Amino acid sequence: MDEARVLLDVKGLQAWYGESHILHGVDFSVREGEVVTLLGRNGAGKTTTLKSIMGMIGKRTGSVQFDGQETINLTSDRIARLGLAICPEERGIFASLNVLENLMLPPQVRPGGLPVEQIFELFPNLKERISSQGTKLSGGEQQMLAIGRILRTGARLLMLDEPTEGLAPVIIEQIGHTIARLKQQGFTILLVEQNFRFASTLADRFYVMEHGRVIDAFANADLAANMDKLHDYLGV
Amino acid sequence: MFNISTQALFAQLLVGLINGSFYALLSLGLAVIFGMLNIINFAHGALYMMGAFCAYFLLNVLGVNYWLALILAPLLIGGLGAVLERTMLQRLAGLDHLYGLLLTFGLALIIQGLFQNYFGSSGLPYAIPQQLTGGQNLGFMFLPNYRAWVVVFSLTVCLATWFAIEKTKLGSYLRAATENPTLVRAFGINVPRMITLTYGFGVGLAALAGVLSAPINQVRPLMGADLIIVVFAVVVIGGMGSIMGSIVTGFALGILEGLTKYFYPEASNTVVFVIMAIVLMVKPNGLFGRA
Numbered sequence A: 001m002d003e004a005r006v007l008l009d010v011k012g013l014q015a016w017y018g019e020s021h022i023l024h025g026v027d028f029s030v031r032e033g034e035v036v037t038l039l040g041r042n043g044a045g046k047t048t049t050l051k052s053i054m055g056m057i058g059k060r061t062g063s064v065q066f067d068g069q070e071t072i073n074l075t076s077d078r079i080a081r082l083g084l085a086i087c088p089e090e091r092g093i094f095a096s097l098n099v100l101e102n103l104m105l106p107p108q109v110r111p112g113g114l115p116v117e118q119i120f121e122l123f124p125n126l127k128e129r130i131s132s133q134g135t136k137l138s139g140g141e142q143q144m145l146a147i148g149r150i151l152r153t154g155a156r157l158l159m160l161d162e163p164t165e166g167l168a169p170v171i172i173e174q175i176g177h178t179i180a181r182l183k184q185q186g187f188t189i190l191l192v193e194q195n196f197r198f199a200s201t202l203a204d205r206f207y208v209m210e211h212g213r214v215i216d217a218f219a220n221a222d223l224a225a226n227m228d229k230l231h232d233y234l235g236v
Numbered sequence B: 001m002f003n004i005s006t007q008a009l010f011a012q013l014l015v016g017l018i019n020g021s022f023y024a025l026l027s028l029g030l031a032v033i034f035g036m037l038n039i040i041n042f043a044h045g046a047l048y049m050m051g052a053f054c055a056y057f058l059l060n061v062l063g064v065n066y067w068l069a070l071i072l073a074p075l076l077i078g079g080l081g082a083v084l085e086r087t088m089l090q091r092l093a094g095l096d097h098l099y100g101l102l103l104t105f106g107l108a109l110i111i112q113g114l115f116q117n118y119f120g121s122s123g124l125p126y127a128i129p130q131q132l133t134g135g136q137n138l139g140f141m142f143l144p145n146y147r148a149w150v151v152v153f154s155l156t157v158c159l160a161t162w163f164a165i166e167k168t169k170l171g172s173y174l175r176a177a178t179e180n181p182t183l184v185r186a187f188g189i190n191v192p193r194m195i196t197l198t199y200g201f202g203v204g205l206a207a208l209a210g211v212l213s214a215p216i217n218q219v220r221p222l223m224g225a226d227l228i229i230v231v232f233a234v235v236v237i238g239g240m241g242s243i244m245g246s247i248v249t250g251f252a253l254g255i256l257e258g259l260t261k262y263f264y265p266e267a268s269n270t271v272v273f274v275i276m277a278i279v280l281m282v283k284p285n286g287l288f289g290r291a
Ligand SMILES: Nc1ncnc2c1ncn2[C@@H]1O[C@H](COP(=O)(O)OP(=O)(O)OP(=O)(O)O)[C@@H](O)[C@H]1O
Pocket: A017, A020, A022, A040, A041, A042, A043, A044, A045, A046, A047, A048, A049, A089, A194
């Protein structure tokens, strides 16, 4: 994997919600074409890390380089236009938009996004419910919609925040297949997951977060050797 | 009551429709602004008045006719609105409604005070454009052309706005940003610019209503202050933030007011507020409001 270049490089990232200091210097990187997973207990700062990279947190310092370009001082709309996209933890499906409008909402930021037909092929459920109100979909369908809509945009780095949260095993499996296929197609994916078994089938590398810092990292190949430590970190 | 004259009834209905047109244009602008900025725009009446004054000056200083003023005044006053948003309202983003309300209320007082200082309280005449003078004798009533135009044009603008917001791509950005601006921005859309343009658009609608009203009601510094109180009642009845709700409620209450003027004139000035009180008790989010 060493030959692939670094697409996302995060160094000393700090972030605040108002007065509360949440990230205390996060360091990690993602190479082009990799699936990298952030692990960590509830409240470790995983979501905040994704939002900070995306520029959705007002106060942040340190360095976030995307494809060599510094983004720490850019607004989130400019960051998106560089080719990053987020699928938020709460899914963020819009109630006042129908399924098609939700799917078509994010503007194309670069060439190379999936055509809509291919997104419907990945998630046939969406096609059947195209004119339903977005929030009338089931949790699983909403998750598919939240992932599907960022595939259209041509973003090269997809950040997925707990895409399996609260979903049935069969849907988790479908989302797993989708992520694997996206990786095959060359997308780079930064995944936040609590579902460790799910992540272990997809990720090339793992970072473990605690109290707003990255405290450990290992490759999928070294997973077995790190299992005890990991159980400790995650408290499982 | 016993000697019902249809002529008078239809005359009051027409007055109601005209007022309803202004209510609808103004409450529509308020609804659009509230949706995006979360601000109750108390300056709306003053900006409506400025629209009328703008048309007046365009005509009397620059010789620009009514038809051009109908386009230029909303653009100019809407542009002024965009500047107000950029320089003042934007600083209130994320704060309680109350701050926006106080700021825009202050702006309204300043604008109205300035105009009153220079133009007193009496009305300046603005002639009906010559293409629309005269009227049609419909048999049961006489319909002045200009009034028919105001109703038809206002309704068209309202429905076009509804269509643009509910059925177009641009409208889907607007609806989405109303719900979750942070996420829409993270998709690559310049939400702050959208907010500025939305405020400018809402203000432009008010200015348009001002131009339409100039030949009917003359041009007066306090024309907006008088009207806006009723418009706020309309907004409360229709429900803040609902686009179709504000249009339907605007026209319906105008008509209701007209009918009241015919059947029970003593109540014509209060009927809207009575309805507002009832709606507030029964359905506090308004007839079309989302909980
Ligand atoms: N909007 C907010 N305002 C203030 N504090 C917040 C906000 N969102 C999160 N926090 C705090 O920031 C810390 C990190 O939260 P974050 O959501 O990043 O954790 P996480 O690792 O994603 O957790 P989870 O696994 O539960 O999703 C937590 O202590 C949380 O309470």
